[in-house]
Amino acid sequence: MSRLARLRPGRTPGMAVTLVCLLVLGQAAWAQQRIAAVVNDEVVSVQDLSDRLDLVMFTSSVDDTPEARQGLTPQVLRGLVEEALQRQEAARLGIRVEPAELDQAIASIAERNSMDVPGMHRLLANAGVRFDTLAAQLRAQIAWVKVVNQQVRPRVNVTVDQLDLAVQEARLNERQAEFLLSEIVLPVDNPAQEDAVAADAQRLIQAVREGGSFESLARQVSAAASAEQGGDLGWVRSAVIPPDLLVALEQLDPGDVSAPLRSPVGYHVFWLRDRRLAAAQLAPSDAQVEVSLSQILFAYDQTEGQAGAPRLREQALALRPQLVDCDAANRIAAERQMPGSGALGWVRIGELPPDFARILIDLPPGEVSQPLQGPAGIHLIIVCDRRGAVQSVPQRDEIAARLEAEQIDRLARRYLRDLRTQAFVDIRL
Numbered sequence: 001m002s003r004l005a006r007l008r009p010g011r012t013p014g015m016a017v018t019l020v021c022l023l024v025l026g027q028a029a030w031a032q033q034r035i036a037a038v039v040n041d042e043v044v045s046v047q048d049l050s051d052r053l054d055l056v057m058f059t060s061s062v063d064d065t066p067e068a069r070q071g072l073t074p075q076v077l078r079g080l081v082e083e084a085l086q087r088q089e090a091a092r093l094g095i096r097v098e099p100a101e102l103d104q105a106i107a108s109i110a111e112r113n114s115m116d117v118p119g120m121h122r123l124l125a126n127a128g129v130r131f132d133t134l135a136a137q138l139r140a141q142i143a144w145v146k147v148v149n150q151q152v153r154p155r156v157n158v159t160v161d162q163l164d165l166a167v168q169e170a171r172l173n174e175r176q177a178e179f180l181l182s183e184i185v186l187p188v189d190n191p192a193q194e195d196a197v198a199a200d201a202q203r204l205i206q207a208v209r210e211g212g213s214f215e216s217l218a219r220q221v222s223a224a225a226s227a228e229q230g231g232d233l234g235w236v237r238s239a240v241i242p243p244d245l246l247v248a249l250e251q252l253d254p255g256d257v258s259a260p261l262r263s264p265v266g267y268h269v270f271w272l273r274d275r276r277l278a279a280a281q282l283a284p285s286d287a288q289v290e291v292s293l294s295q296i297l298f299a300y301d302q303t304e305g306q307a308g309a310p311r312l313r314e315q316a317l318a319l320r321p322q323l324v325d326c327d328a329a330n331r332i333a334a335e336r337q338m339p340g341s342g343a344l345g346w347v348r349i350g351e352l353p354p355d356f357a358r359i360l361i362d363l364p365p366g367e368v369s370q371p372l373q374g375p376a377g378i379h380l381i382i383v384c385d386r387r388g389a390v391q392s393v394p395q396r397d398e399i400a401a402r403l404e405a406e407q408i409d410r411l412a413r414r415y416l417r418d419l420r421t422q423a424f425v426d427i428r429l
């Protein structure tokens with residue numbers, strides 16, 4: 001009897017192969033629907049985690065290898081757990097995310113990447129990334145912003161004493177070092193997490209050093225409020241940085257990524273994008289202040305150009321003691337026949353180059369500036385007279401806004417930590 005004849009009625013070799021394929025596919029589907037975490041009554045599946053990892057790997061330009069996925073899994077899963085808590089708290093408070101709000105957030109991301117929304121759909125689809133994964137993340141972010149605005153922001157109060165102290169510190173720290181920073185914050189909620197979070201931070205640093213995008217990783221895994229801006233903290237003055245962190249940052253060159261730095265919150269990873277000396281900030285009314293100026297200009301040589309700035313700076317420092325007042329500056333300019341030098345007349349502060357304006361706004365009449373480098377050469381400038389009152393420098397409203405944002409960030413982080421402490425969270429991976 002042939003093999004075909006021995007098969008049971010209704011069964012063919014093709015059907016047997018089909019059944020095997022269906023069994024394999026069913027097992028794969030079951031594996032993807034396994035539970036990665038339980039957050040109160042909400043399940044985060046392995047498929048949810050895999051989809052989010054697809055998004056993270058694509059947007060951060062990290063090589064999509066099993067090792068890279070394994071390294072990012074703990075922080076990505078933590079983010080999914082926190083999003084579940086944020087959605088649940090929003091639902092408890094009756095807060096909804098309207099379709100128009102989600103559409104606006106998606107359009108903003110597309111615009112930031114110089115494309116339209118259909119183009120972004122195509123880009124993600126071609127990369128094998130589900131668009132719904134991005135939409136779910138944005139929906140949770142919008143919901144949490146609404147929760148914070150309703151529950152946290154009304155509790156924030158920047159007192160007059162706090163503001164006065166911050167303004168005083170800002171004035172004292174003018175011309176001190178400033179750091180252009182981005183951050184990733186990985187919280188340590190209990191001591192048992194210490195080693196695991198430190199290892200996660202090391203893996204993130206390695207991913208960035210291998211070409212990963214710091215901004216995209218910050219958006220996906222950082223627990224700080226700055227995550228929405230890709231971790232961007234802007235220019236941060238050294239006076240507001242804790243001493244231990246400051247020592248570490250001072251060892252970095254622009255472009256460097258720090259080692260994991262411990263704080264009371266958890267581990268911080270900083271990207272030092274640039275550094276500079278802080279300058280005084282002008283209040284809007286200061287731009288209308290008028291000053292009568294005289295200067296000595298040490299012009300660049302046509303052949304040497306700005307490469308001659310150090311030599312000209314030395315000449316300026318040597319001459320500076322002789323500039324006892326504007327008359328002396330005008331006389332020396334005439335005697336030495338220095339083009340561009342002498343009396344400049346009355347000038348509005350707002351019409352000067354910003355670097356010059358910040359210095360001259362506070363320079364007392366009759367006093368000569370330090371050598372200032374400009375496009376034409378090295379300048380020594382004397383304020384002969386001033387008209388108009390100088391307002392608070394730096395601006396109180398800007399400092400108040402910064403203090404308020406810091407309080408909101410701190411309270412929102414505590415709010416989320418309390419939600420997690422009170423919740424039933426079961427990590428299955």
